[in-house]
């Protein structure tokens with residue numbers, strides 16, 4: 396990439412729309428044969444505004460492709476037993492193929508215990524230890540949506556993986572660890588870094604593919620990026636602009652300084668409109684996969 400040029404976009408919005416079109420056709424195929432609609436139950440606890448917005452998007456996306464959604468809302472102070480009882484009911488409900496517990500949960504709730512209560516065959520978030528284990532072994536299961544979205548997006552743009560150095564910043568169960576397994580499966584050479592890694596910038600600079608899920612706004616600077624690298628920004632943060640003509644207004648940024656990075660990278664995800672729409676599309680895809688397995692009696 397020449398100095399002064401800008402990177403191409405990894406347009407998650409567009410690719411997600413294509414994925415949804417394909418899913419819609421598959422759902423129509425089933426309804427044409429007289430089958431019931433696929434069903435997704437969403438558990439939303441408390442009043443985190445971001446979680447409410449994400450859930451609204453997920454419910455709307457279900458509607459677009461013909462998946463029925465069932466929203467189960469609980470107050471912030473709900474007892475763990477009540478949530479667990481609700482999951483038990485959904486586990487044995489034949490009209491529910493997928494169960495999603497929107498994260499983060501209020502601090503008093505045992506997140507791990509709640510996620511582990513979801514039947515692995517209905518775990519469309521791919522966060523149950525059984526599904527995580529299947530992924531680690533390279534076997535079929537339900538896989539976490541954001542990492543799957545990252546891979547599908549890169550595949551769409553024909554980004555080569557084989558033998559390339561993929562650096563993942565972040566080691567969460569939601570993104571960092573599963574995306575590293577998926578990149579390994581694609582024959583990339585994978586390095587996982589995190590907040591305790593030394594010389595993070597130097598490691599990032601060796602990446603052909605840089606996936607950033609660090610949870611820190613604009614942490615990755617242009618100088619951290621190898622010229623021509625492909626950059627995937629999983630972060631999303633809303634913040635107030637401190638200075639300049641737009642001071643006081645709010646903006647949405649990722650974990651990567653987009654302006655700087657897009658002068659160095661060959662391809663980059665925008666925030667918003669990059670990974671976010673892909674996560675929702677993969678949730679729909681997982682729900683349909685779970686449905687197909689249920690219909691087939693697997």
Ligand code: GUN
Pocket residue numbers: 495496497498499520540541569674
């Ligand atoms: N909160 C932020 N991202 C996610 C996600 O992918 N799944 C769930 N359940 N909650 C989230």
